[in-house]
Amino acid sequence: MSFDPGVWLAAILTLCIFSFLYKDNPFYKFAEHLSVGVSAGYYLVVLIRQTLIPAFVNPLMAGYWHVVPELPRSFGIFLLIFPVFMGILLFARFSRKWAYVARYPIAMIWGIGSGVVIPLVLQNHVIRQLQATMVPITVQSWADIGNLFIAVGVLTGLVYFFFSKEHKGLFGGTAKVGIWILMIGFGSTFGFTVMARVSLLIGRIIFLMKDWLGIIG
Amino acid sequence: MTFFEKITLIDRRIVFIVIALAVIIPLLLRVDLPIKVTPEVKKVYDIIDELPPGSVIVMPCEYAPDTMAELEPMLFAVLRHCFRKDIKVIGCLFFPTGVKLIEQEFKQIAEEQGAVYGEDYVLLGYRPYPAVVIMSMGQDFRQSFPEDYYGTSLDALPMMKGVKNYDDTELVLTINATSGVDFWLIYGRERYGFRYALGVTAVMAADYYSYLNSGQVEGIIGGLKGAAEYESLIDYGDLATMGMSIQSFVHIVIVLFIIIGNVGYFASRGKQRGRR
Numbered sequence: 001m002s003f004d005p006g007v008w009l010a011a012i013l014t015l016c017i018f019s020f021l022y023k024d025n026p027f028y029k030f031a032e033h034l035s036v037g038v039s040a041g042y043y044l045v046v047l048i049r050q051t052l053i054p055a056f057v058n059p060l061m062a063g064y065w066h067v068v069p070e071l072p073r074s075f076g077i078f079l080l081i082f083p084v085f086m087g088i089l090l091f092a093r094f095s096r097k098w099a100y101v102a103r104y105p106i107a108m109i110w111g112i113g114s115g116v117v118i119p120l121v122l123q124n125h126v127i128r129q130l131q132a133t134m135v136p137i138t139v140q141s142w143a144d145i146g147n148l149f150i151a152v153g154v155l156t157g158l159v160y161f162f163f164s165k166e167h168k169g170l171f172g173g174t175a176k177v178g179i180w181i182l183m184i185g186f187g188s189t190f191g192f193t194v195m196a197r198v199s200l201l202i203g204r205i206i207f208l209m210k211d212w213l214g215i216i217g
Numbered sequence: 218m219t220f221f222e223k224i225t226l227i228d229r230r231i232v233f234i235v236i237a238l239a240v241i242i243p244l245l246l247r248v249d250l251p252i253k254v255t256p257e258v259k260k261v262y263d264i265i266d267e268l269p270p271g272s273v274i275v276m277p278c279e280y281a282p283d284t285m286a287e288l289e290p291m292l293f294a295v296l297r298h299c300f301r302k303d304i305k306v307i308g309c310l311f312f313p314t315g316v317k318l319i320e321q322e323f324k325q326i327a328e329e330q331g332a333v334y335g336e337d338y339v340l341l342g343y344r345p346y347p348a349v350v351i352m353s354m355g356q357d358f359r360q361s362f363p364e365d366y367y368g369t370s371l372d373a374l375p376m377m378k379g380v381k382n383y384d385d386t387e388l389v390l391t392i393n394a395t396s397g398v399d400f401w402l403i404y405g406r407e408r409y410g411f412r413y414a415l416g417v418t419a420v421m422a423a424d425y426y427s428y429l430n431s432g433q434v435e436g437i438i439g440g441l442k443g444a445a446e447y448e449s450l451i452d453y454g455d456l457a458t459m460g461m462s463i464q465s466f467v468h469i470v471i472v473l474f475i476i477i478g479n480v481g482y483f484a485s486r487g488k489q490r491g492r493r
Contacts, residue, residue: 022230042313043313046343050316050343051342055363113348117403120403120404120408121403124403124407124433132427132430132431132432185423192420192423192439193420195419195464196287196420198468199286199440199460201236201467202286202441202464202467203456203460205244206244206459216247
């Protein structure tokens with residue numbers, strides 16, 4: 001059995017969380033609230049120590065303003081201070097009188113974000129995926145059968161989501177194949193989800209039996 | 218109440234106890250089952266295995282203790298492989314609550330394999346909003362990370378000499394439990410064209426197989442099973458190998474419960490129709 005207080009604390013909190021499987025109780029509530037509080041505090045400390053200090057305070061104090069060496073020094077200072085200034089403006093939301101000021105950094109985030117995201121997302125999630133469905137359909141090998149399945153799956157799935165025509169006759173039959181394809185997809189996702197959740201349980205039980213109790217080597 | 222109606226109403230706590238026993242008993246008996254390696258995991262292994270010694274790879278790690286059970290064995294296996302092959306690793310930390318955890322994991326495997334910080338691996342610190350960071354890393358790692366996790370200038374680290382951006386690295390392999398996978402795909406892979414592979418939780422794996430098919434992702438290590446496959450490839454059975462044997466027993470129990478539930482449902486439904 002472990003003599004490490006940290007391991008004991010982790011083990012007791014794990015059991016507190018597992019106690020919810022019987023029914024809701026104060027031990028579970030305590031562990032849950034502790035987890036939320038510690039995570040929030042930890043997040044804040046990491047943000048200050050790993051981001052604010054090395055990326056803003058240290059360069060400012062050391063005069064290391066040439067974040068981009070190719071640009072003039074004055075622009076380097078601007079690149080360092082302007083994002084922090086815009087970030088501070090977000091806090092204006094707490095004042096009724098000055099709340100509108102917070103819209104400027106939000107507008108900047110949305111504008112730049114959309115400009116960068118839209119073309120890249122279209123390219124990644126739509127065009128490249130469309131290209132991947134445009135595959136040669138022959139029946140010479142197992143890979144070809146996979147290609148055929150991709151083509152049939154995409155077409156019938158799209159037909160199922162076409163609601164401007166009633167799902168009857170040949171169209172309805174195709175849509176039905178589409179829903180079966182979707183169900184197979186959901187089934188595989190559910191299978192992966194079960195596997196993931198069981199993995200987490202196994203991880204905790206290995207911790208309790210190996211690191212805490214020392215029953216297994 | 219008939220027998221079939223009763224079996225559809227088994228108390229959930231009994232189900233939990235049976236599942237717990239299905240984990241504990243094989244763990245105590247140490248039953249090892251064979252692990253079959255899938256092509257998507259083998260591909261990740263092959264990419265790393267074929268790199269010449271001294272090559273640099275980027276490993277963004279985005280997970281916290283809640284998904285550690287699945288992703289820690291994966292990180293351990295890949296790091297062991299890299300350090301054995303003298304592949305240099307740049308670790309990035311993008312998930313705030315996992316920062317210390319991942320730092321400890323890197324340190325543990327480095328000590329085990331005799332890897333030296335600054336020469337064999339480097340940990341970049343945490344930065345928020347990965348999209349911007351990923352794009353700036355494409356220009357120069359130093360733009361977002363003038364200093365490493367420990368506050369040392371990147372220029373002072375021997376491993377980082379001559380490593381400016383993704384062009385100087387051979388692969389980006391993210392060990393990830395967040396939407397960060399998409400960020401690396403959209404803002405990194407698409408924009409800078411680097412080789413990209415994933416190590417993700419099993420829940421996420423199903424979503425990314427379409428990217429494997431389209432060639433946007435070169436390989437996927439999915440969940441504890443993927444980690445166990447990687448462990449078998451590097452011939453170092455550890456947590457994932459132990460976990461996957463247990464997993465198989467739990468799956469059998471879950472399948473049995475599904476069968477029992479369905480038999481009970483259909484049989485009791487038939488009886489109810491008969492009564493009407």
